[in-house]
Amino acid sequence: MKTRTTRAVRSACAGLLGLTAVTACGTSGGAPPAAKAGTFEGRGPITYVAGKDTTGTVQAVLDRWNKAHPDEKVTFVQLPTDPDAQRQQMIQNAEIKSDAFTVLSLDAVWTTEFAAHRWVDRLPADRFPLGRMLDPIVGTATYRGGLYAVPATSDGGMLYYRTDLLRRAGIAEPPTTWAEMKADCAKVKKLPEAHGMSCYAGQFQKYEGLTVNVAEAVNSAGGTVTDARGRPHLDTPQAKAGLDFLVDAVRDGTVPKEAITYQEEDARQAFQAGKLIFERQWPYMYPLAAKKDGSSKVAGKFGVAPLPGLHGPGASSLGGHNLALTASAKNKATALDFIEFFTNEENQRFSLKYAPAAPTYASLYQDPALVKTYPYLPTLKRSILHAVPRPRVFRYGDLTAAVQRAAYAALTGEKSSVQALKDLQRALRHPMAE
Amino acid sequence: MAETQTPARPAPPAARSERPTAPARRRRPPRATAGTARLAALLVSPTLLVLGVVVLYPTIVALQQSLYGTRRLDPKTGFVEDSEPFVGLQNFAAIFDEAGSRFWNAFWNTTFLTVTTVLLETLIGVAMALIMHRAFRGRALVRASILIPWAIPTAVTGLLWRWIFHSDGIANALIGHQVLWTTEGFHAKVAVIVADVWKTAPFVGLLVLAGLQVIPDEVYEAARIDGAGVLRRFRHITLPLVKPALLVAVLFRTLDALRMFDLPYILIGAQKTSVETLSMLAQDQAANVRFGPASAYAVLLFVYVFLIALAFVRLLGADIVGDDGKSARRRRRLPRRPQGVAA
Numbered sequence: 001m002k003t004r005t006t007r008a009v010r011s012a013c014a015g016l017l018g019l020t021a022v023t024a025c026g027t028s029g030g031a032p033p034a035a036k037a038g039t040f041e042g043r044g045p046i047t048y049v050a051g052k053d054t055t056g057t058v059q060a061v062l063d064r065w066n067k068a069h070p071d072e073k074v075t076f077v078q079l080p081t082d083p084d085a086q087r088q089q090m091i092q093n094a095e096i097k098s099d100a101f102t103v104l105s106l107d108a109v110w111t112t113e114f115a116a117h118r119w120v121d122r123l124p125a126d127r128f129p130l131g132r133m134l135d136p137i138v139g140t141a142t143y144r145g146g147l148y149a150v151p152a153t154s155d156g157g158m159l160y161y162r163t164d165l166l167r168r169a170g171i172a173e174p175p176t177t178w179a180e181m182k183a184d185c186a187k188v189k190k191l192p193e194a195h196g197m198s199c200y201a202g203q204f205q206k207y208e209g210l211t212v213n214v215a216e217a218v219n220s221a222g223g224t225v226t227d228a229r230g231r232p233h234l235d236t237p238q239a240k241a242g243l244d245f246l247v248d249a250v251r252d253g254t255v256p257k258e259a260i261t262y263q264e265e266d267a268r269q270a271f272q273a274g275k276l277i278f279e280r281q282w283p284y285m286y287p288l289a290a291k292k293d294g295s296s297k298v299a300g301k302f303g304v305a306p307l308p309g310l311h312g313p314g315a316s317s318l319g320g321h322n323l324a325l326t327a328s329a330k331n332k333a334t335a336l337d338f339i340e341f342f343t344n345e346e347n348q349r350f351s352l353k354y355a356p357a358a359p360t361y362a363s364l365y366q367d368p369a370l371v372k373t374y375p376y377l378p379t380l381k382r383s384i385l386h387a388v389p390r391p392r393v394f395r396y397g398d399l400t401a402a403v404q405r406a407a408y409a410a411l412t413g414e415k416s417s418v419q420a421l422k423d424l425q426r427a428l429r430h431p432m433a434e
Numbered sequence: 435m436a437e438t439q440t441p442a443r444p445a446p447p448a449a450r451s452e453r454p455t456a457p458a459r460r461r462r463p464p465r466a467t468a469g470t471a472r473l474a475a476l477l478v479s480p481t482l483l484v485l486g487v488v489v490l491y492p493t494i495v496a497l498q499q500s501l502y503g504t505r506r507l508d509p510k511t512g513f514v515e516d517s518e519p520f521v522g523l524q525n526f527a528a529i530f531d532e533a534g535s536r537f538w539n540a541f542w543n544t545t546f547l548t549v550t551t552v553l554l555e556t557l558i559g560v561a562m563a564l565i566m567h568r569a570f571r572g573r574a575l576v577r578a579s580i581l582i583p584w585a586i587p588t589a590v591t592g593l594l595w596r597w598i599f600h601s602d603g604i605a606n607a608l609i610g611h612q613v614l615w616t617t618e619g620f621h622a623k624v625a626v627i628v629a630d631v632w633k634t635a636p637f638v639g640l641l642v643l644a645g646l647q648v649i650p651d652e653v654y655e656a657a658r659i660d661g662a663g664v665l666r667r668f669r670h671i672t673l674p675l676v677k678p679a680l681l682v683a684v685l686f687r688t689l690d691a692l693r694m695f696d697l698p699y700i701l702i703g704a705q706k707t708s709v710e711t712l713s714m715l716a717q718d719q720a721a722n723v724r725f726g727p728a729s730a731y732a733v734l735l736f737v738y739v740f741l742i743a744l745a746f747v748r749l750l751g752a753d754i755v756g757d758d759g760k761s762a763r764r765r766r767r768l769p770r771r772p773q774g775v776a777a
Contacts, residue, residue, distance in 0.1 A: 084704075088721060116507060117514045117723070144512040206618070206705050258601035261616050266601075394507055394514060397722040404705050412618060 040121075040325075040332040048338070049077040049093075050105035050321070051086050055355040061347050065338060072334040074103075083107055083208075094119035097328040102335050103342075106149055108140040108320045109390050109400075115143035116394035120324035121332070122146045127340060133360045136387040141322045143392070148324060152343045153351075154358040155319025156384040157216060157307055158376065160271060160279045160289070164301040165194055174305035176313050178220075178245050181278055182254060188277050198256040200249060201270060202280035205263050206408040211390065211400040212317045213280065214407045216307060218242035219388040220314030226391040226399070232428035234421045241310055243417045247410050260411055272296040280307060282319065283356050286376045304376045306383045316387040320358065358384060402427040493736075500525055500729035518726060525730035537731065539707060540715040544735075547623065547698075547711065548691040551630045556684055558631060559638025566639065567646045577643075584636040592700030595629040599701070616701070622708040626698050630691070638683045645679025646672070685746045692739050712738070 048062065059076055066073045077100075079086040087110055093101045094117070106114060114120045125147040130138050133151060141149040159181075161174050169188045175181035185199035202216075203209030215225050223238030233239065249255045256275070259267070264282065271279040272289050274297040286304065289296045307314035323339045325332060341347070348359045352370060358380055364370060365381035393399050406424035409415040415423070503521035505514045529537040566577045583591070598605050599615035606612050615625040649672065657667050673680075695717065698709035704718070712735040719728035 084721065091723060113723075116512060117505075205616070206703055258612070258614060261601050261614050395722065401705055401718075405707070408618065414618070 040124075040336045042331040043072055043334045044331040045073045045075065046102035046329070046331050046335050046338060047075045047077045047100065048103045048105070048342070049079060049090065049101040051083065052078050052081045054081075055351070057351045057354045061342060061350065065341055069334075069337075072331070072337075074338055077101065090114075091119065094326060094328065099326075099328055099330045101326050102329040102331065103339055104324045104326060105152065105321045106324050108151075108154070108318055108322055109392075109396050111141055111149050111322050111324065112143050112392040113394050113396055114324060115146070115148040118327055120148055121327050122148055123150065123325065123336070123339075127336060128343070129345075129361075132345075132362060134362055134381070134384050136318060136384055136389060137320065137360045140318055140320065140389045140392075149322030150324075150339050150343045151320060151322050151360040153320045153348070154360050154384060155282050156358055156380055156387050157212070157280050157282060157316040158304045158379055158383050159307050160281050160285065160302055160304055162188075162277050162298065162301055163303045165191060165277060168193075174303065175278075175308050176306075177308050178310060181308050185254065185277055194277065197274070198259075198270075198276055199254045200278040200280075201255050201259045201262055201267050201276050202246075203262055203264055203267055204246070204250070204255070204260045204411060205266075206404050207263060208400060208404075209263055210407055211403045212319075214243065214246065214403055215388070215390050216280070216314060216317050217245050219317075220307060220309030221245065222310065224388075225403070226393055226428065228392075230391070230393040232425050234425040234428070238310075239421055240417055243407065243410055243421060245310070246407070247417050250411050251413070260408070271302075272298055274298055283358055283374070283376055283380055286374065287356050304379045306379060306386065313382075313386060316383045318384065318387045318389045320360070399428060496729045496732055496736075499725050500727075500733050502726040504724045504726060521726065525727050526734070528727070528730075529734070536710075537712075537715065537734075540710045540712045540731075541738075543623075543709060544692055544694065544711045544713075544738075547626060547630070547694055547709075548688060550627050551634070551691050552684060552687050554627070554631045555635045555638050555687055556680070558635040559683065560642050560680070562635060562639030563642035563646055566643050580639060581636050583633045584640070586633070588633065588696045589700055591629060591633050592697050595625065595632075596701050599625050616703060616706075618706055618708045620708070622698075622702045622706060626694075626701060626709050629701055630694070630697055633697075634687060634690070638680075638687060641679050641683035641686075642676055645676040649675045681746070681750055685743065688746070689739055689743060692735070692742065 048058075050058065053059065053076075062074050062076055079089050087107070090101060090104055090106070094114070104114075104120065106120075115122075128147075128150050130147070130150075134154070137151045137154045140154075141147060141151050159174065165188045166174070166184065168191055169184070171184050171187060175184050181200065188194050189197065189199075202213040204213060218225055218234075218239045219242070221238045221242035223236050223242050224233045225239075226232050250257075250260065256270070262270070264284075267276075267279055267281060268285045268288065270276050271281070271285070272295070289302060290299050292299045307316055309315065323343055325335050325339065329335060343360070345361045345364065348361060349364060349367070349370065351357065352359055352364065353373070356374055359365065362381070365377045367377075371377050390396075391399055402424055406415075406420040406427070410417045410420035501520060501522055502518040503524065505516075505518050507514050528534055562580050566573070566580060586594075596616065597603055600606075601612060601614055605615065613621050615621050653671055653675070654667060657671055662670065693713050694711050695713035698706070698711060699714055699717075702709045704714070710718075712731060716728045716731040716735065719725075719731060
């Protein structure tokens with residue numbers, strides 16, 4: 001009798017220890033049909049939800065709004081810096097139909113998922129000056145012809161290159177094709193000062209950055225990852241040409257061996273340390289690489305150009321954030337006004353003064369004062385005008401995981417690029433099927 | 435296991451000392467009256483309530499959730515369905531079909547990482563405990579410094595080791611050969627094992643140290659008089675007497691290692707097949723709004739962890755409940771009757 005009870009207690013105890021394993025899963029209920037478009041009623045306090053603001057400009061913008069609208073104050077809810085953590089908290093808020101989060105700052109690639117799940121409302125397009133924004137950027141905010149968010153910032157990839165080395169090697173213009181880039185590298189590498197340098201690098205670690213780089217390569221070779229309906233097109237010669245550019249570059253040493261561990265910061269450090277002739281990078285690196293305090297060895301020795309492609313200028317992916325309105329939120333009339341205010345040209349100009357980013361308004365790329373601070377702006381505009389947003393599918397998480405799996409296997413030589421693309425095509429057909 | 439190997443020697447105190455003292459000890463307190471029983475029930479009810487809310491309820495919800503599938507997209511409207519379809523045990527059956535390869539990969543990764551890390555941590559932890567147990571100058575400092583890795587949050591450990599295992603990091607500088615630790619492959623597993631052992635061996639060390647400290651010096655003294663050498667004393671006195679503490683340490687480490695998540699996630703990366711554990715798989719499903727499969731994986735992990743815990747308790751007799759406090763009391767009385775051990 002005694003032993004049995006002890007055993008029972010012990011077993012129960014073992015069970016309790018095991019139970020802690022089952023905590024990661026939340027619950028989810030069904031969402032009610034989304035509110036009919038056009039019913040944006042109610043005024044009062046709302047919240048603005050975004051990742052941690054490292055520049056300090058967001059609160060300044062909110063303060064200005066709050067001063068003008070004392071009865072419709074906006075509170076800044078700061079989420080973690082990690083985008084996955086932000087997305088998860090936003091989804092949780094939407095799934096429990098909470099009104100805690102009103103206006104969401106969505107990563108451009110989440111917009112489709114949030115719209116398809118009806119976690120965010122369809123917005124009246126005529127309320128916003130979308131015509132003055134760059135078209136590819138507006139594209140990231142739409143789903144099936146409807147506007148679900150308003151672009152607040154954007155981001156596009158550019159080719160950073162060493163002006164000093166190119167000039168010394170007798171090259172006048174930065175390359176526009178991959179072949180030109182490789183030829184330029186061969187010339188530059190003959191220079192004594194280019195000893196030990198690698199030709200090119202992007203972000204090839206197995207993470208979101210790899211999807212960006214692979215999508216850019218495929219698009220720059222004239223291919224498509226997924227079409228407007230979410231169907232994959234990776235079994236094409238163009239897609240193969242795109243992936244092959246990266247695979248061959250890794251194999252023939254065009255990119256350094258360790259580039260398959262590079263995220264943005266690793267690639268930036270390599271470029272700033274003078275290890276690379278060319279690098280694919282976002283605009284945020286520009287002011288950092290131009291710093292004359294000794295942290296960058298390439299200050300004053302680099303320039304930017306649109307990304308190269310197979311037969312001509314390539315196509316960048318797009319980053320950036322769009323403002324969306326939570327379907328379960330209150331005071332939607334205020335929220336709509338606030339989205340309009342936050343994304344307006346004046347506020348973008350203000351934020352840009354303190355932190356490098358890509359504005360969404362075409363006019364800001366020509367603004368003389370801004371161009372003086374950020375000489376990359378005209379190049380960035382060209383890059384964004386040619387940009388193709390990353391695949392817009394409602395299961396973006398699965399898509400990017402599949403792309404990373406296939407591309408990384410090809411980059412590390414585990415699979416041939418043909419096999420990797422074949423597997424990817426099959427993997428994407430299944431989860432994305434409607 | 436150890437008990438059968440040492441039949442004559444330092445007799446596990448629990449078994450030996452029971453008989454002579456039994457009559458006196460066995461007398462139970464006066465039978466509880468209905469009133470005190472009610473009071474007792476009342477007094478434990480808050481605990482039970484809290485356990486029910488934080489342990490039982492989430493478990494039941496997870497079980498229920500694991501029976502639901504994934505919401506589909508309605509091709510006509512372009513919107514995702516409102517509710518998740520009931521799929522019964524399909525999420526569990528899925529591990530046996532084509533898509534199940536990811537589950538089994540995660541399962542073997544989890545098992546491999548658990549076995550290797552716990553083994554290494556036990557060996558190193560015991561060695562640490564023996565060192566910390568020694569009386570020498572600066573012992574307090576050594577004890578404190580050994581515990582530092584354990585005190586560092588795992589996420590920080592992950593970042594720290596990511597720098598160490600960086601392509602230009604110190605690990606490569608030391609071995610004089612460039613290994614890309616954070617890429618796919620066996621080296622990624624090695625990186626996780628090294629970081630995890632570094633972090634949690636001190637935990638084993640600490641628990642074993644506590645076990646060592648209750649072994650009375652007289653036992654060793656008597657053994658030394660009987661001519662037992664260092665190794666013999668370790669095998670026949672230290673190990674059997676420290677076994678209860680050691681088993682608890684190993685059990686806790688095993689259960690912890692089976693749920694490993696943050697270290698591979700941060701050190702190597704979220705999408706790396708080489709180090710994807712069951713927890714990471716469940717998290718990935720949940721993050722992609724597939725709560726059904728996520729719950730199913732979590733439940734499977736729970737069952738796995740539960741079975742292992744049960745095996746420990748049943749087969750190895752790990753004393754996680756403190757055995758109603760009796761053996762602990764007896765152990766404390768031991769010093770007064772050392773002849774029972776030295777016999």
